[in-house]
Amino acid sequence: MDAIYTDEHHIFRKTFRRFLMEEIVPFMNEWEEGALVPNEIWRKFGDYGFLCPWVDEKYGGLGVGFEYSVIMIEELGKAGVDIAVPLHSDVVSPYIAKYGCEEQKQKWLPKCVTGEVTLSIAMTEPNTGSDVASITTVARKEGQDYIINGQKVYISNGINSKLTLLACKTLTNVSPPHKGISLLLVEEGTKGFTKGKSMKKLGRKASEVCEYYFHDCRVPMSNLLGEENKGFTYLMSNLQQERLVQIIRSQAEAEAMLDMTMEYTKNRTAFGQSISKFQHNQFKLVEMATEIELGRVFVDEIVDSHLKGNTNEKRVAMAKWWITEMANRVAYHCMQLHGGIGYMEEYPLARRFRNVRMDTIAAGTTEIMKVILSKKLGL
Ligand SMILES: Cc1cc2nc3c(=O)[nH]c(=O)nc-3n(C[C@H](O)[C@H](O)[C@H](O)COP(=O)(O)OP(=O)(O)OC[C@H]3O[C@@H](n4cnc5c(N)ncnc54)[C@H](O)[C@@H]3O)c2cc1C
Incomplete structure (x- = not known):
């Protein structure tokens, strides 16, 4: 993916990250308690150009590639922000752009970009x-x-x-x-x-x-x-990108949890030394780092093919179950390495632990991915 990203992508990532840190993250606890994001927040995303950036300029979008969505999904995952922006921008609105008639596109896409209409x-x-x-x-x-x-x-x-x-x-x-x-x-x-x-x-x-x-x-x-x-065919076709959204997010969450845990285990002491110095914990961290690295290579390869218009359905199904299950393994071990504080709601790991649990269920369960793969492998 590094070969794809230009200075403009890096600037976009930084701007989006700052937006999340300043306008969204400070309010997440409050919104989680209310089980709802205020509707105005969608307009805020829209005002900054962070909704449906891929939409053609003639419908008010930026007309950029899916890699800008990838950047946003990663940053949302890293920041632990679970607002359904990717669902709106990268899962539902593409149906309108792909299958809608001109009148439907003109009616809805500009409003999807501004956040006046969310999906x-x-x-x-x-x-x-x-x-x-x-x-x-x-x-x-x-x-x-x-x-x-x-x-x-x-x-x-x-x-x-x-x-x-x-x-x-x-x-x-x-x-x-x-x-x-x-x-x-x-x-x-x-x-x-x-x-x-x-x-x-x-x-x-x-x-x-x-x-x-x-x-x-x-x-x-x-x-x-x-x-x-023809709805079923449309759903099956667009589900590939929906699964990709989930995969990218899970991978980013796993990376964030490991970073957090590396930092914590280096600073936390027990029996006179950092808990990261115990060989058992080192092996756990090394195992997670290895799985995450494998995941990163796989995700980047799948995203790269998707960007080139060659979405590999077999690999998407493989990554959907493996990456989301891997993120759950990482969540489990990171919590163990944190001891009691990891279980406390005031510490961000607890929220991530709960969040990634749905990743193996939504957008096609782990078992359904294996059903698809059994057919693809000719079993
Ligand atoms: C937080 C969240 C958000 C969601 N958002 C949306 C949304 O926006 N829109 C929407 O339409 N849906 C949404 N869903 C629904 C989600 O897509 C479904 O929950 C998911 O597809 C599984 O369907 P189900 O819950 O009916 O489980 P079931 O289909 O009843 O499955 C139950 C269990 O049986 C297993 N199973 C089923 N069939 C097979 C098989 N052939 N072989 C082996 N095992 C099998 C499943 O893997 C699972 O473990 C959301 C779900 C969650 C949790």
């Missing part, structure tokens, strides 16, 4: 998550409208978002069932669309999740994204 994606339902093809939320055609009925759950940025990308069935009696999935854009405030409260969860507390309810919710057919019944 969520609603796939998971109370009775189905990994098995996306089994969703039961239905959009029935009536005249020039769709009438939506169903329920979604764990929707990140669900409360703050003004627009959601909804996965639903427009055909219910088709085989295989994934051929009946379509993607609809549903605006907050649409009659028949209501949101539940921010759900209490183990980690990433400032990045709210909630339930969505659709009861005879009417949206015009012009809210269809791309072609009808």
Whole structure:
């Protein structure tokens, strides 16, 4: 990756890091307690040009490459900030840019860049998550409208978002069932669309999740994204970047936890010496450093291929399970090396320990990655 980054990238990284340290990090405890980021914060990200920087200049973006997103995801991970900016910028808005018609792009992308409109994606339902093809939320055609009925759950940025990308069935009696999935854009405030409260969860507390309810919710057919019944194909294609976002973040979190632990173990003494001088602890630190280094090489290679337009799905699946599991191993051992203080909420390790736990679940679980890989390896 070093070969890709120019002085401009380094300046951008420094500016974003300073923005996080000054405008975001000091408030994270407060937002975590409220399980919600104030809506105005999104405008702040937008004012500085930190939302959807890849969006074409004609829609108000900077028109830069995905590597600027990579920089932001890494810095968010290093700072331990869990606001759903990558979900908005790099997971959901690319659907609009890739599959939206010109009118949809003109209507939504400039507002996504400024933060006037923030986004969520609603796939998971109370009775189905990994098995996306089994969703039961239905959009029935009536005249020039769709009438939506169903329920979604764990929707990140669900409360703050003004627009959601909804996965639903427009055909219910088709085989295989994934051929009946379509993607609809549903605006907050649409009659028949209501949101539940921010759900209490183990980690990433400032990045709210909630339930969505659709009861005879009417949206015009012009809210269809791309072609009808092609939703599953769109989801599977864009999930690659979503997984990459998760991988980059987990890797950055693991690096930050190790840095923190190296520093701590050098300064903490027991039995008359730094705890980093005990051979057992040295071996633990060395093992983690090795795994993290392996992860870094793998992540950079996958990102590099993605930037060149050759996303390697097999490697993305491998990295999704291995890097996120590795970050959890690192979290476990770093906490052990901290002793009691690591378990205290006032110390940043505790939050990271909780945060990385979701990384092996969201954007496709470890097991689903292995299911994909079993097929890719011809098993
Ligand atoms: C914090 C958070 C944020 C989220 N944000 C969003 C969001 O914004 N939008 C959204 O739509 N969803 C979101 N999700 C949902 C997430 O994508 C799902 O939780 C995930 O896909 C798993 O689905 P599930 O919870 O229904 O588990 P299930 O699919 O019920 O799986 C339960 C267990 O069974 C295993 N399993 C399932 N199938 C197989 C199989 N074939 N072989 C082996 N094991 C299997 C799984 O790996 C898992 O261990 C979020 C979840 C979390 C925790």
